[in-house]
Amino acid sequence: MFSIGDFAKLGRVSVRMLRHYDALGLLSPAVVDPATGYRLYEADQLRRLNRVVALKDLGFTLEQVGAILDDKVNAEELRGMLRLRRAQLEAQISADTDRLTGVEARLRMIETEGRMLTEDVVLKHIPAVRVAELAALAASYEGKDIGPVIQPLYPRLCELLDAAAVGCYGPSIAYYEPAPEVSEEAVTVHAAMTVSVGPDPAYDFAILDLPEIESAATIVHRGSMDEADRSMQILARWIEDNGYHIHGYAREVCLEFDPQDPDKWVHEFQVSVTRG
Numbered sequence: 214m215f216s217i218g219d220f221a222k223l224g225r226v227s228v229r230m231l232r233h234y235d236a237l238g239l240l241s242p243a244v245v246d247p248a249t250g251y252r253l254y255e256a257d258q259l260r261r262l263n264r265v266v267a268l269k270d271l272g273f274t275l276e277q278v279g280a281i282l283d284d285k286v287n288a289e290e291l292r293g294m295l296r297l298r299r300a301q302l303e304a305q306i307s308a309d310t311d312r313l314t315g316v317e318a319r320l321r322m323i324e325t326e327g328r329m330l331t332e333d334v335v336l337k338h339i340p341a342v343r344v345a346e347l348a349a350l351a352a353s354y355e356g357k358d359i360g361p362v363i364q365p366l367y368p369r370l371c372e373l374l375d376a377a378a379v380g381c382y383g384p385s386i387a388y389y390e391p392a393p394e395v396s397e398e399a400v401t402v403h404a405a406m407t408v409s410v411g412p413d414p415a416y417d418f419a420i421l422d423l424p425e426i427e428s429a430a431t432i433v434h435r436g437s438m439d440e441a442d443r444s445m446q447i448l449a450r451w452i453e454d455n456g457y458h459i460h461g462y463a464r465e466v467c468l469e470f471d472p473q474d475p476d477k478w479v480h481e482f483q484v485s486v487t488r489g
Contacts, residue, residue, distance in 0.1 A: 339426035344405035366404035383407025437475035
């Protein structure tokens with residue numbers, strides 16, 4: 214048997230924590246010396262200690278840990294619970310990383326507000342273009358909702374185009390439309406590739422003609438789409454300064470794409486505008 218100090222060393226916890234677990238009934242000593250009050254532990258109790266620590270580290274309260282252990286959870290069930298919790302934590306880390314990226318992008322945008330050059334905005338006519346596309350719904354136009362929806366659409370569209378032997382001859386285009394039938398904030402996300410073929414019922418994708426934009430305020434955005442707000446703010450300033458009004462969401466035309474390095478991406482944002 215082991216003293217509380219030695220057991221703490223073997224279990225890599227503090228003596229204070231072992232006393233706390235004892236007080237809560239989570240892990241009581243195997244023997245308490247009636248004369249000295251010394252707590253003594255057995256090696257087999259390390260199994261329960263490991264379970265207590267693992268469950269606590271995964272975010273369960275000590276009360277929840279006690280309930281789980283008292284239900285006689287076996288090793289396979291515990292592994293399943295830990296795997297599920299690990300997946301939840303990984304998803305949370307990914308979401309937190311995305312939020313941090315967004316915060317950093319906003320900070321950089323704020324830092325450069327005084328140096329934004331509206332001379333980079335070009336007003337031009339955008340001709341109609343034929344595209345093949347896939348579409349899906351997003352809960353809102355926020356980046357956190359758009360990204361997970363649009364990212365899988367392009368690889369899937371490329372697979373379908375290859376299978377149908379349809380070639381692409383121009384840039385990819387993303388555009389958005391409100392979806393009021395779903396909710397006030399929802400948008401339909403369109404992932405499109407420029408093609409030259411006509412519609413065919415055999416295709417597993419849509420073929421349509423994007424209408425011309427008679428007058429579009431445009432800007433070339435270089436870098437990750439996490440930084441898109443920087444360019445959109447320049448567009449907004451130009452539109453306001455020149456007395457224009459916008460119509461709908463911006464089209465995003467991909468001019469250069471490096472799957473390994475988002476900093477090398479180049480997009481043109483096109484916003485339909487009218488004066489007055």
